[in-house]
């Protein structure tokens with residue numbers, strides 16, 4: 001019997017209704033219209049790009065299950081997105097991942113590559129009382145405790161200017177970028193601290209991109225997106241940390257884009273941090289990147305020896321620790337490109353020397369630091385993984401980007417995708433884009449192909465394990 005699109009979609013809706021809250025159903029699913037049904041492909045019309053992205057990002061599992069139950073295992077879903085009320089766009093075709101794929105969990109928060117079971121602290125409350133918003137600032141991150149050097153002079157000067165006149169300087173947004181542990185969060189929060197001191201009534205909020213993403217997801221789930229937007233639009237100084245984590249998260253980017261525009265137009269201050277320059281921020285929409293360029297992008301580089309010494313002396317003094325200059329010099333020569341590691345080394349040295357009843361001499365420091373560095377893990381990135389995999393196969397990394405089906409290139413690409421999915425917290429979309437400009441379903445397919453082959457092919461499994469070790473080697 002031939003079924004028409006309306007009856008198929010109505011069957012899907014009945015299934016969906018059982019799984020979501022009535023309000024969620026009313027907002028996201030009720031406005032959808034069925035357009036056509038042919039050869040197991042159901043085309044539905046959604047009211048906007050935004051709705052389409054929210055459906056894809058938050059309800060894809062529910063949709064997939066409903067469509068497959070109503071139509072069968074080969075079911076496919078296509079969206080037709082209405083751009084303006086009277087101009088339906090060509091259907092935007094989205095093919096559901098095949099049946100035996102690993103489940104995609106777009107809403108899981110990953111910390112160091114693993115799902116985070118502890119919910120991050122959530123400053124988002126449905127409370128419009130401006131005075132009750134906790135700015136989420138660390139009181140020890142002040143401008144006074146931020147040591148200036150040639151590595152961070154521009155960023156610090158901009159920070160000082162903004163703290164005196166938030167939203168009123170040319171540095172809006174201020175984008176602070178640079179490597180890990182170089183003081184981006186410290187400086188960004190210090191602006192917030194100083195603004196709070198200078199203007200106690202201003203609403204300041206520090207939030208990491210991960211927390212922002214989680215709040216957004218929750219707001220969509222609970223149908224509180226308007227409250228979410230309203231909350232963010234009340235803020236005078238918004239500090240969003242780690243914006244590179246927006247990569248590939250289209251719906252979150254869209255939402256942030258609206259918040260950004262609203263705040264900027266109202267003369268509110270935006271402070272952003274990123275681990276890379278705007279030019280290297282792949283996976284972010286151009287319209288967002290172009291707004292980041294409106295203000296100032298200030299790089300923080302690794303501090304030179306003199307600045308490291310000043311930071312180390314300052315920390316020792318603040319914590320009441322007595323390090324000799326000779327010892328501090330040794331530590332600062334040894335730990336050269338990360339202030340967090342420098343602080344970690346100082347604390348660790350002090351603890352170990354105390355527990356072992358040893359004086360902190362240069363010899364003792366040499367011994368302890370030598371052991372510490374050996375135990376440090378390399379932080380894995382998608383780029384690093386691609387490099388290691390290509391070295392292993394004696395292949396130039398550019399090969400992974402080529403449109404070729406050569407067996408060794410396909411395998412290298414799949415392995416790079418598998419390791420990136422397993423060891424980084426990059427999104428599937430970001431991984432796909434970086435490795436051969438593929439989409440998220442290809443990444444999922446690659447992960448499954450590698451896992452399956454490891455189960456059946458011992459030599460392949462050994463190769464994967466060897467590569468795993470190489471990923472964590474420093475050189």
Ligand SMILES: Nc1ncnc2c1ncn2[C@@H]1O[C@H](COP(=O)(O)OP(=O)(O)OP(=O)(O)O)[C@@H](O)[C@H]1O
Pocket residue numbers: 145146147148152178179180181182183184185186187275311339340343
């Ligand atoms: N110039 C500086 N003066 C004083 N302390 C600093 C300075 N730079 C970094 N630090 C200290 O180093 C530590 C790491 O800094 P922070 O967390 O701000 O780095 P980050 O660049 O945000 O790192 P990540 O990208 O890994 O989040 C903090 O304890 C911070 O106080």
